[in-house]
Amino acid sequence: MDEQKALRQLTTMLGVCPALQDAEASGLSPVSELAFGLLNLSDEHLSLVRRFSKLRRLHLCETRGLTPDSLSQIANLQDLEELNLCASSAARDTGI
Numbered sequence: 001m002d003e004q005k006a007l008r009q010l011t012t013m014l015g016v017c018p019a020l021q022d023a024e025a026s027g028l029s030p031v032s033e034l035a036f037g038l039l040n041l042s043d044e045h046l047s048l049v050r051r052f053s054k055l056r057r058l059h060l061c062e063t064r065g066l067t068p069d070s071l072s073q074i075a076n077l078q079d080l081e082e083l084n085l086c087a088s089s090a091a092r093d094t095g096i
Contacts, residue, residue: 014041014058031055032057049074054077058084064089067089
């Protein structure tokens with residue numbers, strides 16, 4: 001599945017498009033940053049996020065519905081440099 005298809009699926013499932021940065025939104029280059037804020041997310045959403053193989057920054061601030069185990073969905077993102085879990089349900093348990 002290509003990034004554009006994954007992005008369309010996320011937009012349909014969430015009712016909003018995740019925030020994209022710079023030229024990535026135009027489809028001219030691989031998406032390197034996604035931001036989800038104040039949304040209910042699930043493992044299914046993160047399974048789509050993992051399709052963005054060149055993702056460097058992922059912001060899950062104030063998201064609900066995720067657990068620390070949910071983060072295993074994005075474990076394959078080898079270029080990920082920044083994961084922001086500020087006030088996310090995924091960061092509420094010990095072991096993070």
